[in-house]
Amino acid sequence: MNASLAEKLLHSIIDTSNNNITIADAKGMILQTNEEHWSVYGIKASGYKGKSVFQLEKEGILTPSITALVLKEKRPVQIMQHTQTGKVIMTQGYPIFDEEGKIIRVISYAQDQTEIRNLQEQYEQLERKLQGYQTEVEELRRKEGIHYRSKAMQQIVNTIHRVAESDATVLFLGESGVGKSMFAHELHNQSQRSKEPFIEVNCSTIPESLFESEMFGYEAGSFTGATKNGKQGLIEQAHNGTLFLDEIGELPLSMQVKLLKVLQEKKFMRIGGKKERHVDFRLVTATNQNLEEMVEQGKFRLDLYYRLHVIPLQIPPLRERKDEIPFLINRYVDLMNVKYKTSKKLHPATYEALIGYRWPGNVRELENLMERLILTTEGNTIYPNDLPPSISGEPISNTTVDELQKEASIIDELNHLDLNSAIEKVEEYMILKASQQCKTTYEMAELLGISQPSVVRKLKKYKGVRHHQRTK
Structure with missing residues (x-):
């Protein structure tokens, strides 16, 4: 392979990589990079070409520069960067040495972690909220006879x-x-x-x-x-x-x-x-x-x-103490599951419908309904269609029910995954769902709040996985 072909191939690898790659020399001058990557730092290509990473760090664009750290410490380094555009970037830098042990190049890989970090924070907030609910439910259970919050x-x-x-x-x-x-x-x-x-x-x-x-x-x-x-x-x-x-x-x-x-x-x-x-x-x-x-x-x-x-x-009446309704629902679902040796749970949409209901029959109506749902519904998840029309309103279409069942299945699957796998599973679901709702990748980008090139990359990733699974 001649030198020009090798250089062309290297440029293609850098430009098409999901990871954003930057190559700098021993003085920190940027030689090659994925141009799309730099949009997260809030500058155009003209803003970094011909400049050193030390200058970009001085200007507050790279905070800090991974390449500068590698040149200083002469070893691989991994850091999180916070950009002027509010992005969170995970970067890894690796030194390349010549035969005499001197650094001749630094290769760094950067990946935008903002979406994942936001998902992680939302997940942690949800966990804290659930722990708070569980604590409050346990406090309610410890109270003898009466369960209240207001x-x-x-x-x-x-x-x-x-x-x-x-x-x-x-x-x-x-x-x-x-x-x-x-x-x-x-x-x-x-x-x-x-x-x-x-x-x-x-x-x-x-x-x-x-x-x-x-x-x-x-x-x-x-x-x-x-x-x-x-x-x-x-x-x-x-x-x-x-x-x-x-x-x-x-x-x-x-x-x-x-x-x-x-x-x-x-x-x-x-x-x-x-x-x-x-x-x-x-x-x-x-x-x-x-x-x-x-x-x-x-x-x-x-x-x-x-x-x-x-x-x-x-x-x-119960409608005037709405903050007690979620706890009473959870309590009676738990009690009925124990009583009838089941492990049923409410779909989030069902839960929302129950919370919004006026409960003219008050606590007695709530208790009786939970018992009836536990006894009469099929499967382990109780959907809005299982509720009386007076609570659920208009009957839900079969398409909507299928979607709710799919979401419930994903939620069940998330309980058995680690955090990174769970985030990836949610991302896959949102990308594929958006692809069904939108006509173009630009519409998908607007719906999901990400860039159009990111949509294209993620579609390739997840649709490719689906195709591979079908052909196995």
């Missing part, structure tokens, strides 16, 4: 803990499904009566004709169908403990009178009985109705209302 819920819990030691009557107000029963249990568990019975009564589920016998019990033979030994009522069962009357607004007016008497006198009589029984319990009630309006309408006794309205606590 200040409003914190104030309610604080109030519960303050009043738990007293026997003051507490009235929980709020929409169905906000967790009034859960708070009543917490109040009992924090009280001095915690080792005694907690009797929960849903006033809306007991027929009016049976209410008195259920609440007060009856003596043997007091009416047709009565058991021969009689029956202890719910009020009696709550002796020394807590009686929780849920949906108190559904309590019949006839029973309201009798309940008021029990609260005033701390004694009652079974149906068919002849002796009064003394009872000691803490009364806790809850309702999703406006008791004041019911009093005005004559549906609820005013004197009983004042008896119940000692410490009213309004539980906000």
Whole structure:
């Protein structure tokens, strides 16, 4: 091979290399280089041709110069450069010695690491955020019974803990499904009566004709169908403990009178009985109705209302404490996975749809939905199409579902790769996806925020890999 052909071949190698190559002599003068490489330093070819790396370093263009370091230390050097254009460049320099051991050339390789560094920083930020979420979820799990994050819920819990030691009557107000029963249990568990019975009564589920016998019990033979030994009522069962009357607004007016008497006198009589029984319990009630309006309408006794309205606590609906929704979703997914021995997870798009939903049924609706999704969906990933239309909106096309499944598959694969391989996998996916969306490499460059030559190089790289994999 003659000298001119060898030099031409060397120029071709330098110009077409994915790595940006620069060759300098023993004085640091630039002899040959990949011109495209210098755009990252913010200068044109005329800005470095005929100049030494020492001059470029003095002008602040090379900070520092890899060639200058190699000439100084007389050994291979690797550094990271930060350019005036905000780029991060990884450079490696190698000395070439003559027969007498003197440096005659320095070859350096530079690669723009800005995109990769940004991806790495985003990845690290995501990791820190996930670790923060995991820590907060663990803190929620350590709280007994109640899982909350908002200040409003914190104030309610604080109030519960303050009043738990007293026997003051507490009235929980709020929409169905906000967790009034859960708070009543917490109040009992924090009280001095915690080792005694907690009797929960849903006033809306007991027929009016049976209410008195259920609440007060009856003596043997007091009416047709009565058991021969009689029956202890719910009020009696709550002796020394807590009686929780849920949906108190559904309590019949006839029973309201009798309940008021029990609260005033701390004694009652079974149906068919002849002796009064003394009872000691803490009364806790809850309702999703406006008791004041019911009093005005004559549906609820005013004197009983004042008896119940000692410490009213309004539980906000879930839509007003949105910062708790992600944690509750994660909690119930985890609980249901353990309960049903599964390992299902939510696709990010599903997660976003759930967070944006208004949850009219509150925490109860969220819990029930998570259980249903874990039980009824196929595969380990729950997609937006698996959600009820009221949450997901319009049905998602098969093309979109296929894309979501592909993204989920890539996410699963990333969990088994090291950082560099994961970044390369994400880059490949974004390049090939952009190639499907755009008509030209210039459109791709604008979409991806990189140069058009970079798009061309990356397309060659990743489409070549795909072709090789198909022909194997």
